[in-house]
Amino acid sequence: MLSNDLLNLILVLTPPMFHCEHAVAALNAGKHVIVEKPMALSSKECKIMIETAKKNDVVLTVNHNHRFSGFFHYPTFVKLLKENAIGRPHMYSTKILSSWGGYEGSPDYIQNWECKREYGGGTIYSWGPHLVDMILQLNQSKPVSIYSTMNTGRWEFSGDSYSNTIITFEDASIAQIEICYVSSFDYKTFYVQGDKGLIKHDAEMMLDPGKTIIRIDSKDETVADIVAAPSQSLLHNVYDVITSGKKLIIDPIDILRVIQIIEAAIRSSDNNEVVFLD
Numbered sequence: 001m002l003s004n005d006l007l008n009l010i011l012v013l014t015p016p017m018f019h020c021e022h023a024v025a026a027l028n029a030g031k032h033v034i035v036e037k038p039m040a041l042s043s044k045e046c047k048i049m050i051e052t053a054k055k056n057d058v059v060l061t062v063n064h065n066h067r068f069s070g071f072f073h074y075p076t077f078v079k080l081l082k083e084n085a086i087g088r089p090h091m092y093s094t095k096i097l098s099s100w101g102g103y104e105g106s107p108d109y110i111q112n113w114e115c116k117r118e119y120g121g122g123t124i125y126s127w128g129p130h131l132v133d134m135i136l137q138l139n140q141s142k143p144v145s146i147y148s149t150m151n152t153g154r155w156e157f158s159g160d161s162y163s164n165t166i167i168t169f170e171d172a173s174i175a176q177i178e179i180c181y182v183s184s185f186d187y188k189t190f191y192v193q194g195d196k197g198l199i200k201h202d203a204e205m206m207l208d209p210g211k212t213i214i215r216i217d218s219k220d221e222t223v224a225d226i227v228a229a230p231s232q233s234l235l236h237n238v239y240d241v242i243t244s245g246k247k248l249i250i251d252p253i254d255i256l257r258v259i260q261i262i263e264a265a266i267r268s269s270d271n272n273e274v275v276f277l278d
Helices: 016-028 043-056 074-082 128-138 233-244 252-271
Strands: 009-012 032-036 060-063 089-097 143-151 162-169 174-180 187-194 198-203 211-216 219-223
Touching (some): 060 233, 060 252, 074 187
Antiparallel strands (some): 089 187, 211 219
16 A cells, blocks of 8 residues: 555554554554544654655644534634633533443454553543643643543553543642443533633533533523534645645644643552653
8 A cells, every 4th residue: 555656645543552663664664644643652652753754755633523523513612712602711611421332343443442551542532632732722821730540440451441530730720520431311511711701512412413602691501503524624724724825734743742731640549649741
């Protein structure tokens, strides 16, 4: 495949433990690459991928599709915060509770890899990259410290079935990300508190569109969701980058920061300590 001169772009859709190896092979073959999240399982691997893309003058990006999707009505949050609708945000909170335990896959599929830590499974590498990325896009302040707790309770796999991570930012704001894959019910929420009000999205089922409210002066107003960007947004952008030099909408440097935070969260949980970021 990599020696086929008719191919310009490779999608790396393998389990995360293989992302760096497969992306680097494609980049060194002169192919542009879109890699699934998480970008890789370490910041060291992410840096190798970024350096390889630069060396070969090819495009590398990561499919963080929930920047554009309507899963949390996220485009609504982006728009309202840009409009300063709730003043200066100082607290971000998101939660996903689910009984999800991995995809069935084909007969030759690595069974339950999404639940095994060695393959990059578990909550922190599954939904964690999406949620960290979404919060970092909303808050451009520098992350200062991470405290996280994770466990494998109620399932037999090595990956974490539960994680609760707190990020403290330089502007004194705080973000909390809680993910559970052994919940007896589904629930998702995304919440931003500002000094003039709040925005909150809730849904009782993972695929339920739910609703978003904005509360100012004790008054609730349901917000009509912005139409989510087409699912092909990243593909269209990569095409424009390759053919006409447009700017990448998902810069791998930004995703390197996401992986650095996840690494810090794992270290925090393993050692029961606050991890300060360089």
